[in-house]
Every structure is written in C-alpha cells, then in structure tokens.
Amino acid sequence: MTDSPPHHIAIAGAGLLGRLLAWHLLKANCKVSLFEAGSLIADTPQTARAAAFTAAGMIAPLSEAVVSDAGIYRMGQYALQQWPAWLGKLRSPLFFQRGSLVVAHAQDLSELEQFARELQFVLPQCNSYQRVNQQQIQELEPDLNPHFLQGLFLAEEGHIHNRELLQLLHDEIIVMGASVREYTPVNVSRYKVSTENSEENFDLVIDCRGLGAKIQNAKLRGVRGETLYVETKEIQLQRPVRLMHPRYQLYIVPKPKHRFIIGATQIESEDRSPITLQSSLELSSALYTLSPAFAEARIIEMDSNLRPAFMDNLPRVDVQDGLIMANGLFRHGYLLAPAIVDNILAHIFNKPDIVFRELLNRP
Ligand SMILES: Cc1cc2nc3c(=O)[nH]c(=O)nc-3n(C[C@H](O)[C@H](O)[C@H](O)COP(=O)(O)OP(=O)(O)OC[C@H]3O[C@@H](n4cnc5c(N)ncnc54)[C@H](O)[C@@H]3O)c2cc1C
Numbered sequence: 001m002t003d004s005p006p007h008h009i010a011i012a013g014a015g016l017l018g019r020l021l022a023w024h025l026l027k028a029n030c031k032v033s034l035f036e037a038g039s040l041i042a043d044t045p046q047t048a049r050a051a052a053f054t055a056a057g058m059i060a061p062l063s064e065a066v067v068s069d070a071g072i073y074r075m076g077q078y079a080l081q082q083w084p085a086w087l088g089k090l091r092s093p094l095f096f097q098r099g100s101l102v103v104a105h106a107q108d109l110s111e112l113e114q115f116a117r118e119l120q121f122v123l124p125q126c127n128s129y130q131r132v133n134q135q136q137i138q139e140l141e142p143d144l145n146p147h148f149l150q151g152l153f154l155a156e157e158g159h160i161h162n163r164e165l166l167q168l169l170h171d172e173i174i175v176m177g178a179s180v181r182e183y184t185p186v187n188v189s190r191y192k193v194s195t196e197n198s199e200e201n202f203d204l205v206i207d208c209r210g211l212g213a214k215i216q217n218a219k220l221r222g223v224r225g226e227t228l229y230v231e232t233k234e235i236q237l238q239r240p241v242r243l244m245h246p247r248y249q250l251y252i253v254p255k256p257k258h259r260f261i262i263g264a265t266q267i268e269s270e271d272r273s274p275i276t277l278q279s280s281l282e283l284s285s286a287l288y289t290l291s292p293a294f295a296e297a298r299i300i301e302m303d304s305n306l307r308p309a310f311m312d313n314l315p316r317v318d319v320q321d322g323l324i325m326a327n328g329l330f331r332h333g334y335l336l337a338p339a340i341v342d343n344i345l346a347h348i349f350n351k352p353d354i355v356f357r358e359l360l361n362r363p
Pocket of ligand 1: 017053304332
C-alpha cells in the first residue's frame with residue numbers, strides 16, 4: 001500500500017466481508033462503490049445469495065478449534081471482543097455472549113467424550129469450558145428435554161443475529177452515501193472493476209466475492225450446508241445448543257421473533273440445489289429429540305448454500321498494489337470477520353502490524 005490511504009475504494013461482493021468493510025471505510029471518510037451480483041435484501045428470491053444470509057451466526061472459537069486449529073481460536077477470541085465494540089451502541093442488541101451448550105443422548109455419550117478430548121488436545125491450556133450434569137443443563141436451558149445427563153458448557157462462546165446485522169449494515173451503508181450496484185456481477189484486477197460491458201478504475205479494489213471469486217481463483221471450493229428455520233412460542237433457548245451424534249452434529253441457534261435456525265455439519269459438494277428429504281428429516285427429528293415442544297413448530301424456511309473455502313479450510317488475505325483479496329472464511333465467517341476486516345484496514349491505513357498478519361497473509 002502507498003503512504004497516503006486510497007480515497008475511492010471499490011468492493012466486489014456485498015456479503016459479510018463486503019458490507020463490514022464498506023461500513024468501516026465509509027466511517028473513515030473513504031468513498032465506497034459496492035458491486036453485488038445478486039440482491040442486497042435477504043428475502044429476495046435468487047439462485048445464489050451470500051453464505052452470510054444462510055449462516056447460523058454462531059461465534060464459537062472453542063467448538064470451531066476442534067475442527068480447525070488454535071489460530072482460528074485466537075481470531076475467534078478477537079471476534080468476541082470486537083463484535084460488542086462494533087455493535088455495542090445499537091438500540092436492539094444483535095450480539096450475545098451467553099456461552100453454548102453441547103449435549104448428547106445417553107447412547108451417544110462417547111461422541112461428547114471425543115469432543116472433550118479433541119478440545120483438550122487442540123487447546124491444552126484452555127479452561128473456559130466445564131462439564132455440566134443433568135441439573136445444570138436444566139438450569140441453563142430449562143426447556144431442553146430433561147433426559148440429557150451430561151454436557152459441556154462453553155462459557156465464552158457467543159452468537160449474533162446475522163440477518164438483522166446484514167440488514168442494518170445495508171441501511172447504514174446507504175445512509176452514509178456509498179454507491180451501491182445490485183445485480184451487477186463483476187471481475188476484478190488491480191485498480192479495476194469490470195462489468196459485462198464496462199470497466200472502471202479505482203484507487204483500490206477489494207475482492208469479497210466469496211465463492212463468486214472462484215472464476216478467478218481455482219483454489220476455492222464450496223462446502224454445502226443445509227438449514228431449517230422454525231418458529232414456535234413453546235420453547236425458549238438462551239444460547240446455541242449442539243447435539244453430538246455419530247452421523248451428524250446438529251446445532252440450533254435462537255433467533256428473533258421466536259425463531260430458531262437448525263443445521264448440521266458440512267457436505268463436500270458444490271451442489272446448490274434445495275435441501276434433500278433425508279437432511280430435512282434428520283434435522284427435524286433430531287430437533288424433536290432436543291425437546292418434544294418443537295413438534296408444533298412451524299417450518300418457516302429451508303435453505304442450502306455453499307461456504308467459500310480453500311483446501312486447508314483456512315482464510316487468506318492477499319495484498320497487492322491496487323487489489324486486496326479476502327476469502328476462504330469457510331464455516332467461520334462471523335468468527336473471523338473482525339480479525340480479517342481489521343487486518344485489511346491496517347493494510348489500507350498503514351497501521352501497525354496486528355497479530356493476525358502472519359495467520360492471514362499466507363501464500
Ligand atoms: C449453512 C451455513 C452455516 C454457517 N454458519 C456459520 C456460523 O454459525 N458462524 C460463522 O462464523 N460462519 C458460518 N457460516 C459461514 C459464513 O456464512 C461464511 O464464512 C461467510 O458468509 C463468508 O463471507 P464472505 O463475505 O466471504 O462471503 P459471502 O457472505 O458468501 O458473500 C459473498 C458475496 O459476493 C457476491 N458475489 C459473488 N460473485 C460476485 C461477483 N462476480 N460480483 C459481485 N458480487 C459477487 C455474492 O452474491 C455474495 O453476496 C455458515 C455458512 C453456511 C453456508
């Protein structure tokens with residue numbers, strides 16, 4: 001980057017990273033042009049929308065460290081500080097840090113043990129999780145099925161109302177005067193954004209197209225995830241709950257308006273077609289075992305989407321003159337976004353190195 005910060009910045013992709021960067025750059029008095037291939041509004045039907053809309057919004061450094069590495073844990077801890085600092089002044093809270101609960105049915109307790117062993121292996125010094133018994137599980141989540149005998153409480157984990165966040169960022173970006181172009185798929189190069197029939201020059205281009213960048217980066221792959229949204233007033237949960245199972249690990253995350261999102265682990269496939277009957281049955285029957293009160297829940301939405309990932313499932317920020325590319329957030333987008341956004345802002349404004357530079361700027 002040059003000594004004077006760039007004035008007019010183009011951002012390709014208005015998913016999670018694109019919106020957050022636009023918001024921060026506008027607050028730093030940059031001129032921002034945001035290009036989005038689809039619609040900026042979540043409810044608009046479209047073939048491919050941002051993974052950020054499909055996501056469950058868990059910020060779970062401990063649970064994610066089990067399937068990745070200690071670097072993801074460190075960036076997750078950073079996220080747990082930054083999200084409240086970024087969103088703390090909002091009237092309706094979007095970020096919560098009430099921990100998360102991991103449970104297993106009696107016949108699957110070995111899965112819970114395995115999870116605890118993996119956590120201990122990846123984070124040997126970490127003591128921010130505790131074993132909980134039947135009574136403690138009921139105290140934490142009184143509406144859960146009382147037959148869960150053992151669990152783990154991961155006290156430091158958080159969650160975010162992600163769709164409301166994306167809407168809020170959209171509104172703020174418009175009010176702050178960004179030039180926003182929906183339904184405009186672009187290609188990017190140094191200092192340049194190309195649409196189907198035009199080219200524009202900028203002081204800097206930031207590529208946040210998620211899996212849409214695959215057209216220019218063959219190392220990216222999509223990892224499918226499927227979710228259900230249900231609505232019921234019969235049950236309340238304070239925090240995300242994970243259900244360990246030999247075939248799938250279900251997560252359920254409370255959302256506004258008595259809604260819950262339910263999902264399971266990832267599928268190695270770039271198939272964007274709707275959720276399968278088998279997945280919907282597995283998700284809904286596992287949900288029912290968490291609490292029979294879910295029997296009367298209404299299914300509001302079934303969704304599927306692809307997480308943008310590199311082969312090692314770790315994120316990258318690639319910095320060149322006139323072009324920054326950030327991608328590969330995989331299943332940790334909300335967990336990694338604060339570290340990645342602050343890393344990019346540090347590059348742009350020539351701020352001192354931050355601790356994540358060596359973790360993010362890998363070849
Ligand atoms: C089922 C599921 C559950 C998840 N749950 C969680 C979770 O609980 N916690 C967590 O931290 N993460 C979770 N994630 C991961 C998270 O959603 C992603 O890591 C994150 O959204 C990636 O952010 P991004 O900005 O890189 O990409 P995206 O959010 O996908 O945004 C990319 C944007 O670029 C646009 N675009 C694409 N091509 C072009 C083009 N040519 N021109 C212009 N625009 C373009 C797209 O339309 C899109 O709007 C989940 C993902 C899925 C699918």
